[in-house]
Amino acid sequence: MQSRTPASRAGRPRSAAADTAILAATREALVELGWSKLTLGDVATRAGVAKTTLYRRWAGKNELVVDAVAELFDELRLPDCGTLAADIEGVVLQYAAILARPEAKSGLMSVVAESIRDEALRERIRASIVERQKRLVLEGRARAQQRGELPPESDPEEAARTVDLIFDVVAGAVVHRTLVSAEPADEEWVRSFARILLFGLAGAGEDHDAAPTPEGRS
């Protein structure tokens, strides 16, 4: 019956201050050393705790970095700018700003790479990082449909697939731009990207500052 009293177990409680210190030290070490040269002993020294304390709370380097990086995405919010295009640009700019930080660059790609051969790690990433981002897509899409900017969904299963697709396109494009092409996803780039996402390759070259045309439905 220990399902009760989850917080009042007898014994000395874990220091919450140590948690935040360790995660902050992890991000600091990611910036200075990068993923490969980051050692748990170094993180422990930076955080002012013993190395054994780290191993008591996290299974290893992977899980620790996931938690440290996940906190970076807490600030991600969906703006309400009035139009779908503006909402997309706003959230993508936020996402790009987070990915521009060196601790995100160094950490995120590495743990995702590790997660390929570690199912539990992938689930941890999904739950603490990916799912929240996908929720933004879902919310923004629903909002656009309410405004009439996007056609409403008929099949809910089809809608879920579409949200997954959009999420992979948006997040993938920003990640690829930032980490592979290694160039900034600045306002100009985001504007071009949003234009292609909304109107496609064919419509990208046309006039697009005007209000949403009643679309000749070609």
Next chain:
Amino acid sequence: MQSRTPASRAGRPRSAAADTAILAATREALVELGWSKLTLGDVATRAGVAKTTLYRRWAGKNELVVDAVAELFDELRLPDCGTLAADIEGVVLQYAAILARPEAKSGLMSVVAESIRDEALRERIRASIVERQKRLVLEGRARAQQRGELPPESDPEEAARTVDLIFDVVAGAVVHRTLVSAEPADEEWVRSFARILLFGLAGAGEDHDAAPTPEGRS
């Protein structure tokens, strides 16, 4: 580099067979062990060469894996299917098939992550992997413009930016789908992606061919 056979330096030449054996052994080790548990000593044993031979040819694990993974992308070709949509679907399916292989999953993401803090490594990746992919986008785009499916370019600098953008969108979406969402980029997904890429979010919900088409899902 030595394509000119510069005066044919005296001494015993490097075994070309050893090169291919080492790269094959690297891919094999990537499949079985993944990036983090891959050691150069193990690769040397698999390839049947001495560990010192590895260090004489490659600076370290990063460079070795880049070369091993780069060979996977040699088979990438741009199909000529007659329409831009079909060309996109064809090349994306090829790219997805390569990324589905475990040695590509394990290796590519890890070396890209390492390249964030290693300028020389990033350049090596760009030259041997990324640039060839970008060329496919350039070629496909030119072909589509010739067919009249896309408007011709006016400003060449603007055109370069557009190609970079499309490349990040396409490659990023496939990579994110395969490695982050960890779901297959199969024909159905590729078809949906190509539709969004061509017509945008607004046009994607319309009935292009999703209606009761007798098209048997092969």
Next chain:
DNA sequence: CCATTACGCTACGACTCGTAGCGAAAGCGC
């Protein structure tokens, strides 16, 4: 035949890993 380079092999110090053991500290129930 000789200079030059690559190869296989062994050995080495330096480093990190993850764990075990110990005494001390900090809460909770009584």
Next chain:
DNA sequence: GCGCTTTCGCTACGAGTCGTAGCGTAATGG
């Protein structure tokens, strides 16, 4: 207050990997 329980800091340890040096041998060009 008094015990019980859990956490913490610290030290030490075997195991494993790293990258390099040294040596003798094999292969090629002049």
